[in-house]
Every structure is written in structure tokens, then in C-alpha cells.
Amino acid sequence: MCTPCCISQLACCCGSAACSCCCNCCPKIKQSTSTRIMYALYFLLVTVVCAVMMSPTVEQELKNKVPYYSDVCKKVGARENCGMLVGYSAVYKVCFGMACFFLFFFLLTLRLNNSLGxxxxxxxxFWLPKFILLVACCVGGFFIPGEGGYEQMFLKVWRYIGAVGGFIFLLIQLMLLVEFAHRWNTNWSSGVKYNRLWYAALALVTLVLFSVALGALVFMGLFYTHPEACLLNKALLGINGTLCFIISLLAISPCIQKLQPTSGLLQPGVISLYVMYLTFSAFSSKPKEFHMVAALNTTVCVFPFNSGNESDKKIVTIVGAIILVGCVLYSCLTSTTRRSSAALRVCRNSEPETERARCCFCFGDDTDEYDEEKSGGGQNVVYDEQEGTIYSYCYFHFVFFLGSLYVMMTVTNWFHYNNHEIEKLLDGSWSVFWIKMVSCWVCLALYLGTLVAPMICPKRFEA
Known part of the structure; x- marks a missing residue:
């Protein structure tokens, strides 16, 4: 049992075979899915390395527990206490290497429409050679000469490239969220005519989404505002809450229902909840404010998590990091499917006559039949790309290229990276605050565009 599995893993690492688990009890996996998961694991590994590089806690632990730490750093040319391997400049260089890796594969797979070449x-x-190539790219950034100002010039130029790429990736992420909301509603609505329980599920989920969004709005009104201060927070809460209410009314208005019969309250529920999350995240990223309240100069407009309790701040940081990684991986893995690519081009891609209501609608329909190949007693692999590619290879790598820039900018707190630490991600900066707040309005504008676009360009949205 072990020998055939080892041979199959060797073929995966050094050959063109698809990767699979050695465990026979694992469900079958498609070749296209296996490939995207492997690239996602590479991406996640480098993201973790970047987070470690921005953590002085990890650096201190290495100093305390690794014998002759400083001497080893000097011998490998990483300066005293490995100062070259930590901080924002190290993250920039590592992400530069990862971006170059995905950019190379983007160019390699341009205009590739079949899986036979x-x-x-x-x-x-060939996952082992590709892993070696990824490591070489990430390490190569550290060989940029520091003399003559070349390193500082590189960091300055790469910062602006990262900002542009990160913003584009953020737009793709928001567009995918809107597409996800529409797809969720369309998929579950297709099951209503066969089983009324789907209607009950739609109503229940919609109620939960709006309840949580309204609760979040009240929560932020209580903890992020003050009767004598926080005018900006009050105004933004009022604006975002009003906009969410407006798009909810528009989604069920007769003029929208006439052109989009499947439009309902589920989509604005998803959008409203995400807008409330972004608003909360923006308020958490806002610098602390000091105002005279009751003749005392005190901190206001901040939640108790931001008031100095380190254990609470670590919990929020971990939760935020999980959400960040989840959003990045979801955007990278789903934006290259045919349905999502069509949504990014703003054209109709739903197929109501073939839509089948499923709880796990995000991961595609597993009813398609393809040839299977046994993996030496391990997990079965379904070769689903024998007749053509399931997704765009080059676009897949381009999205990961943008995701690399987005992670670089997020981990280094965008433009406020000097002396920044990953543990202090919630201490706040105005750049992060406004990026997240503008993201709220862009998300609302994108959803509003999907509602009114069929009225403006009806031919483009004809089935």
C-alpha cells in the first residue's frame, strides 16, 4: 500500500501527474481542483512567512531559544540578529519573489486552451521543481544591492506597484462577493418550484443576515460613538446604514423585479453584512482619538479591544488574519471559474434551466462524469480537463500575482509600514481606515450596478 502511494507522490512532485492524498478514504478529487489547491498552499506558505517576518515576538523567541543566533545570522550574511530578514523591507522582497513566480507562469500559460501540451x-x-523555483525567487530579492541607493529605490517603486495591484485585487474581491450573492440567491431560488423548503431556507438565511447586520450597526453605534465626540463615526454609520437600506428597497422594487425576477432580499443581506464588517474593520483600524469628556482628556471612539487589553487584541488580530486569508484564497480560487469570469466581465452567465439547488453551490456540480485513475491505493483523481481547460490558467496566475501584492500591502499596513508590527495591526492608521471605508462604497456601487445595468444595457444581459 505504501510503495504505490510513494511512487504516485514522486510522479506528482517530479512529473506531470496530479497530486492526491495517500489516504484511500478521502473523496475523489478533480485534477483542476488539485492543481489550484497546490498553488494555494504555496501562496499560504509564503503569506505565513511574511507574517512571521513582521512579528517581533517571533524574532525575540528565536533570539532566546536558538543558540548562537546572532553569530549564525552574521555568517549567512543576514546582518546582526538577522535584521535583513525581518521588517517591511524583507516582506517586500519575499512578496516580490512570489509575484515574479506567478507572473512567470502567467506568461507561460498565455493563450493556453487545452491540457495536452x-x-x-x-x-x-512538477511541484518539487516549482517549489524550488518559488524559494529561489523569494530569496533572490535579498540579493538586490544596498549600495548606491538601489535597495531604497526598489522599495519605493515596488511600494507603488503593490498599491496599484492590491487595489485591483480588492476590486476583484468585491466583484466576486456581489457575484456570490447573486449566485446564492439564483441557486436556492431554482429549488423553490420543486421543494418549498428552499423558500423557507431563503427566508431564514435572509432574516439572519439582516439581523446580524442590524445588530452590528447598533453595536458600532454604542461602542464607536460618544454623545460629545466621534462625529465622523456617526456620519459614516448613518451613511452606510442608509445606503444598505436603499439597496434593499431597490432589490425588491417592481422595476427591478420585472427585469430580474430572481432578485430578492438575500443579495442585499449579504452585501449589507459585508459592508457592516468592513465598517467595523475600518473603525478598528482608525487611530485613537483623545477628547475632553467630563473635563478629562480621555480616549473615545474605540472599542474596549483597542483600549490596551493585549489578550483581546490578539484574539481580534487572529480573527482578522483568518478572514483576510479566507477572502484572498476564495478570490484566487473562484475568480477563474467560467461563471465568475463572466461575472467579472459584467454579462449574464446564469443558466436557470440547468441550475440545481444545492447547499454547497460554491464548489461546482460533482455530478459530471469523467475518467478516474487510481492513485496507487490512495485518493482517486478525476481527470476533468481531457477535452479542454476548466478554467483560464493564465488568468488564474494573474489573480495570484495581484493577491501577492495585496498580501504585501496588507501585512505591511499599506503606506504606514515603518516600525510596523504584525501584532499591532489594530493600532490604526488613516490610510487603512479610508481604504476599508471606500471599499464599503465600492461594494455598494457594484451591487447597485448589477441591479440597474439590465435597464441601461438590456441586450448585454439577454439570456
Whole structure:
């Protein structure tokens, strides 16, 4: 049992075979899914390395527990206490290497529409050489000469490239959220005519979404405002709450229902909840404010998590990091499907006559039949790309390229990176605050665009 599995894993690492688990009890996996998961694991590994590089806690632990830590750092040329391997400049160089890795594969897979050529074989296999290439790219950034100001020039230029790429990735992420809301409603609505329980599920989820969004609005009104201060917070809460209410009314208005019969309250519920999350995240990223309240100069407009309790701040930081990684991976893995790509081009891609209501609608329909291949007693692999590619290879790598820039800017707190620490991600900066707040309005504008676009350009949205 072990020998055939080891041979199959060797073929995966050094050949064009698809990767699979050695465990026989694992469900079958598609080759296209296996490939995207492997690239996502590479991406996640580098993201964790970047977070570690921005953590002085980890650096201190290494100093305390690794014998002759400083001497080893000097011998490998990483300066005293490995100062070259920590901080925002190290993250910039590592993310530069990861971005170059995905940009290389983007160029390699341009105009690739089948999985039979050597380029497709490189994309779907040879994971060990690709891992070595990724490590070499990330390490290569540290060999940029520091003399003559080349390193500072590189960091300055790469910062602005990262800001542009990160903003584009953020737009893709918001567009995918809008597409996700529409797809969720369309999929579950298709099951109503066969089983009325789907209607009950739609109503229940919609009620929960709006309840949580309204609760979040009240929560922020209580903890992020003050009767004598926090005018900006009050105004933004009022604006975002009003906009969410307006798009909810528009979604069920007769003029919208006439052109989009499946439009309902589920989509604005998803959008409203995400807007409330972004608003909360923006308020958490806002610098602390000091006002005279009751003749005392005190901190206001901040939640108790931000008031100095380190254990609470660590919990919020961990939760925020999990949400960040989840959003990035979801955007990278789903934006290259045919349905999502069509949504990003703003055209109709739903197929109501073939839509089948499912709880796990995000991960595609597993009813399609493809050839299976036994993996030496391990997990079965479904080769689903024999007749053509399921997703765009080059666009897949381009999204990961943008995701690399987005992670770089997020981990280094965008433009306020000097002396920034990953543990102090919630201490706040105005750049992060306004980026998240503008994201709220962009998300609302994108959803509003999907509602009114069929009225403006009806031919583009004809089935």
C-alpha cells in the first residue's frame, strides 16, 4: 500500500501527474481542483512567512531559544540578529519573489486552451521543481544591492506597484462577493418550484443576515460613538446604514423585479453584512482619538479591544488574519471559474434551466462524469480537463500575482509600514481606515450596478 502511494507522490512532485492524498478514504478529487489547491498552499506558505517576518515576538523567541543566533545570522550574511530578514523591507522582497513566480507562469500559460501540451503539464505537475523555483525567487530579492541607493529605490517603486495591484485585487474581491450573492440567491431560488423548503431556507438565511447586520450597526453605534465626540463615526454609520437600506428597497422594487425576477432580499443581506464588517474593520483600524469628556482628556471612539487589553487584541488580530486569508484564497480560487469570469466581465452567465439547488453551490456540480485513475491505493483523481481547460490558467496566475501584492500591502499596513508590527495591526492608521471605508462604497456601487445595468444595457444581459 505504501510503495504505490510513494511512487504516485514522486510522479506528482517530479512529473506531470496530479497530486492526491495517500489516504484511500478521502473523496475523489478533480485534477483542476488539485492543481489550484497546490498553488494555494504555496501562496499560504509564503503569506505565513511574511507574517512571521513582521512579528517581533517571533524574532525575540528565536533570539532566546536558538543558540548562537546572532553569530549564525552574521555568517549567512543576514546582518546582526538577522535584521535583513525581518521588517517591511524583507516582506517586500519575499512578496516580490512570489509575484515574479506567478507572473512567470502567467506568461507561460498565455493563450493556453487545452491540457495536452507541455505548458499544461508544467502547470499541473512538477511541484518539487516549482517549489524550488518559488524559494529561489523569494530569496533572490535579498540579493538586490544596498549600495548606491538601489535597495531604497526598489522599495519605493515596488511600494507603488503593490498599491496599484492590491487595489485591483480588492476590486476583484468585491466583484466576486456581489457575484456570490447573486449566485446564492439564483441557486436556492431554482429549488423553490420543486421543494418549498428552499423558500423557507431563503427566508431564514435572509432574516439572519439582516439581523446580524442590524445588530452590528447598533453595536458600532454604542461602542464607536460618544454623545460629545466621534462625529465622523456617526456620519459614516448613518451613511452606510442608509445606503444598505436603499439597496434593499431597490432589490425588491417592481422595476427591478420585472427585469430580474430572481432578485430578492438575500443579495442585499449579504452585501449589507459585508459592508457592516468592513465598517467595523475600518473603525478598528482608525487611530485613537483623545477628547475632553467630563473635563478629562480621555480616549473615545474605540472599542474596549483597542483600549490596551493585549489578550483581546490578539484574539481580534487572529480573527482578522483568518478572514483576510479566507477572502484572498476564495478570490484566487473562484475568480477563474467560467461563471465568475463572466461575472467579472459584467454579462449574464446564469443558466436557470440547468441550475440545481444545492447547499454547497460554491464548489461546482460533482455530478459530471469523467475518467478516474487510481492513485496507487490512495485518493482517486478525476481527470476533468481531457477535452479542454476548466478554467483560464493564465488568468488564474494573474489573480495570484495581484493577491501577492495585496498580501504585501496588507501585512505591511499599506503606506504606514515603518516600525510596523504584525501584532499591532489594530493600532490604526488613516490610510487603512479610508481604504476599508471606500471599499464599503465600492461594494455598494457594484451591487447597485448589477441591479440597474439590465435597464441601461438590456441586450448585454439577454439570456
Amino acid at each position: 507541455w505548458r499544461a503539464a508544467v502547470h499541473n505537475g
